[in-house]
Amino acid sequence: RMDGPTDPALHLMQAYIDGALVGEPTEPVTDPATGRLVGRVPDLGAEHAAQAIDAAQRAFRPWAAKTAKERSAILRRWFDLVIANKEELALLMTREQGKPLAEARGEIDYAASFIEFYAEEAKRVSGDTLPTHRADARILVLRQPAGVVAAITPWNFPAAMITRKCAPALAVGCTFVVKPAMETPLTALALARLAEEAGFPKGVFNVVTGQDAAAIGKVFTSHPAVRVVSFTGSTEVGKILMSQAAAGVKRVALELGGNAPFIVFDDADLDAAVEGAMVSKYRNMGQTCVCANRIYVQSGVYDAFLEKLTRAVSRLKVGSGTEEGVTQGPLITLEAVEKVERHLGDAVSKGARVLAGGKRHALGGSFFEPTVVADVTQDMAVAREETFGPVAPVFRFETEQQAIEYANATEFGLAAYFYARDVGRIFRVAEALEYGMVGINSGLISTELAPFGGVKESGHGREGSQRGVDEFVDIKYLLVAGI
Numbered sequence: 001r002m003d004g005p006t007d008p009a010l011h012l013m014q015a016y017i018d019g020a021l022v023g024e025p026t027e028p029v030t031d032p033a034t035g036r037l038v039g040r041v042p043d044l045g046a047e048h049a050a051q052a053i054d055a056a057q058r059a060f061r062p063w064a065a066k067t068a069k070e071r072s073a074i075l076r077r078w079f080d081l082v083i084a085n086k087e088e089l090a091l092l093m094t095r096e097q098g099k100p101l102a103e104a105r106g107e108i109d110y111a112a113s114f115i116e117f118y119a120e121e122a123k124r125v126s127g128d129t130l131p132t133h134r135a136d137a138r139i140l141v142l143r144q145p146a147g148v149v150a151a152i153t154p155w156n157f158p159a160a161m162i163t164r165k166c167a168p169a170l171a172v173g174c175t176f177v178v179k180p181a182m183e184t185p186l187t188a189l190a191l192a193r194l195a196e197e198a199g200f201p202k203g204v205f206n207v208v209t210g211q212d213a214a215a216i217g218k219v220f221t222s223h224p225a226v227r228v229v230s231f232t233g234s235t236e237v238g239k240i241l242m243s244q245a246a247a248g249v250k251r252v253a254l255e256l257g258g259n260a261p262f263i264v265f266d267d268a269d270l271d272a273a274v275e276g277a278m279v280s281k282y283r284n285m286g287q288t289c290v291c292a293n294r295i296y297v298q299s300g301v302y303d304a305f306l307e308k309l310t311r312a313v314s315r316l317k318v319g320s321g322t323e324e325g326v327t328q329g330p331l332i333t334l335e336a337v338e339k340v341e342r343h344l345g346d347a348v349s350k351g352a353r354v355l356a357g358g359k360r361h362a363l364g365g366s367f368f369e370p371t372v373v374a375d376v377t378q379d380m381a382v383a384r385e386e387t388f389g390p391v392a393p394v395f396r397f398e399t400e401q402q403a404i405e406y407a408n409a410t411e412f413g414l415a416a417y418f419y420a421r422d423v424g425r426i427f428r429v430a431e432a433l434e435y436g437m438v439g440i441n442s443g444l445i446s447t448e449l450a451p452f453g454g455v456k457e458s459g460h461g462r463e464g465s466q467r468g469v470d471e472f473v474d475i476k477y478l479l480v481a482g483i
Ligand code: ADP
Pocket: 152, 153, 154, 155, 156, 179, 180, 181, 182, 213, 214, 215, 216, 217, 218, 232, 233, 234, 235, 237, 238, 240, 241
């Protein structure tokens, strides 16, 4: 028996290539809360990946030739359809991904916000006329769509990681092929269904499902028609894709791993800091690349912070994401649980104290207790690696300089957070943190209005805001002489 959503129209079990449903539904998609089957999708490989790119290539010129207003209208209809189907999409997402329904609804809103924003932005992708160096010539700068965009996305945000890439790409006139994570392909296919209904011509938006990510990734990075490879996922895979793309000098946009520091200074509003730490740490069971991974607390407020944090954590409710009042679903897989256990075991063996949780949850499966560990130090694995689970490791520090040094002592540079009230400190610390994004007195930073992205080994390129279209346009300079 399958636990599908109630609307079968949104429950596609085939890939979507060139406006057609392709492949046989063989690969199971399971609910991480129950292990039950949610649906099946095809196991396509290199051949279908190339077919999808060919289709996107054929669709490119006509799509780019539409007026911005025409593309905008289709995107806007897609946005309206996503919002109109929010409940169905959220339920499907919770079933295949595990996050609580309230968070799934939030993600659908977030995912839709990119479609809305870039539907509007489509009309404002303008070029320049520049002062000339010759009286008989003029300098014009065009911003033209780059061409076919191939994307690979992860399972932690099954909808938003796709729309954040495709909405700006489609808005400027690119066409798009995505390979979603095989843990969560059904949300991607439901989005394709709605894209078709919104009126995207065939070949403009394609979804390829398949188990052999490496084979599909090779085609995406080597096919001559692909102009931009956009990836969100691990740093390890990002490096593989970047080196593969180098052979064809393809542009790559990479949103990779993080190891976010969350710093609480003595002058912080402590209740606000605890609230921020809770959302930043435990959202999506700690499975986001911007989740607080290392919590540094200044010695003057260390004990008080730990007490308040532990109390807040005791109020979290673990269970199936579809149950009322649940704030913590299961982790995505048992491997994810094993990584959390490895990090915890390492910390405890080196002297960290468990203040809350610390083990698998009584519900079994991939459920894990929301955990707080104190007295964590820089030599423990949690200080260096991304845990991607519901464990809050709390470190003590003494001075502002020390906090900055600890925070920057990582090859990652995605998000950082800190809580302070002193205005001088706010500027000093914000400027010294080597991160693409800094949340100051806030544990939540994501919005379609701001440029999301990292520095160092967390990647490059920005998604969201006006900057989000930059990856998908080429600059062309025209010198018009003989005037
Ligand atoms: P995560 O830890 O989030 O699963 P991954 O980087 O392994 O991070 O996965 C993110 C996406 O990258 C998924 O869609 C996955 O299938 C894909 N992927 C994994 N390995 C490769 C590879 N060698 N080439 C291309 N894509 C890959």
